[in-house]
Amino acid sequence: MAERPQPRTEGPGTPRGGSKTPHDASHDDGLPRPVPRRRDVAAFDERARDYEGGWLGKLHHEIVNRTVVIALEGPTAPSRVLDVGCGTGYLLRRLARLCPDVIDLVGVDPAPSMLRVARAKSDDRRLEYCSGVVEQLPFPDGLFDLVVSTTSFDHWADQRAGLEQCARVLTPGGRLVLVDQFSRLLTPTLLTSRRGKARTKKRCSRLLVDAGFRSPDWHDVLTVIIKAAVTATRHR
Numbered sequence: 001m002a003e004r005p006q007p008r009t010e011g012p013g014t015p016r017g018g019s020k021t022p023h024d025a026s027h028d029d030g031l032p033r034p035v036p037r038r039r040d041v042a043a044f045d046e047r048a049r050d051y052e053g054g055w056l057g058k059l060h061h062e063i064v065n066r067t068v069v070i071a072l073e074g075p076t077a078p079s080r081v082l083d084v085g086c087g088t089g090y091l092l093r094r095l096a097r098l099c100p101d102v103i104d105l106v107g108v109d110p111a112p113s114m115l116r117v118a119r120a121k122s123d124d125r126r127l128e129y130c131s132g133v134v135e136q137l138p139f140p141d142g143l144f145d146l147v148v149s150t151t152s153f154d155h156w157a158d159q160r161a162g163l164e165q166c167a168r169v170l171t172p173g174g175r176l177v178l179v180d181q182f183s184r185l186l187t188p189t190l191l192t193s194r195r196g197k198a199r200t201k202k203r204c205s206r207l208l209v210d211a212g213f214r215s216p217d218w219h220d221v222l223t224v225i226i227k228a229a230v231t232a233t234r235h236r
């Protein structure tokens with residue numbers, strides 16, 4: 001039987017390298033500043049039951065379908081996969097169908113209703129869903145060889161800490177596929193509602209490298225805005 005991921009025992013998600021805490025606003029390097037944690041989570045919790053319906057549900061499915069193709073283009077087939085901000089679990093269900101050899105497919109999300117729907121739709125014993133935020137991933141170091149995240153990054157309270165945690169739970173050389181809105185067209189929103197977020201390729205690339213990843217390759221996913229950063233952890 002597959003070995004299940006165990007929650008960390010030494011306290012939740014201690015970030016590597018003295019990372020600033022989510023509420024520490026003392027960054028002096030011009031990079032994204034954290035906003036209060038769980039800001040967007042309540043809204044997703046309310047939408048969970050109908051999340052995969054309607055045109056918005058179709059759009060999310062399309063983004064996920066394209067992400068899965070990109071994720072499976074890697075040099076080696078993944079064994080243990082983590083989906084960060086997994087929502088209702090569509091991406092993991094799709095990967096489970098396409099990848100009979102994957103050992104574990106784990107989703108993490110802070111919205112209880114999203115997790116309830118994901119568990120109810122779960123149709124494969126390799127699927128598992130955990131409550132948690134990316135800034136404090138409840139998994140030991142080096143457990144996964146693929147971390148995927150679709151349209152969640154923009155909602156993370158502390159993107160820097162979140163990426164550091166993704167690097168921590170990956171094996172050395174493990175891959176990250178990070179999909180969200182990245183475009184210079186979004187620059188005005190950085191001055192208003194999405195202040196401090198990494199919403200351009202340049203900002204995100206810099207955060208990824210700072211978090212211990214290689215400089216990413218960028219892929220178009222949908223429209224001119226939805227893009228995938230594909231990268232791997234630098235060997236430690």
Ligand SMILES: C[S@@+](CC[C@H](N)C(=O)[O-])C[C@H]1O[C@@H](n2cnc3c(N)ncnc32)[C@H](O)[C@@H]1O
Binds near residue numbers: 038064151158
């Ligand atoms: C737009 S939904 C995307 C869901 C799914 N990945 C998809 O593509 O359909 C964003 C998800 O990110 C989750 N989320 C928000 N903040 C998060 C955080 N700090 N850590 C992990 N997940 C988070 C939300 O609860 C929500 O389920």
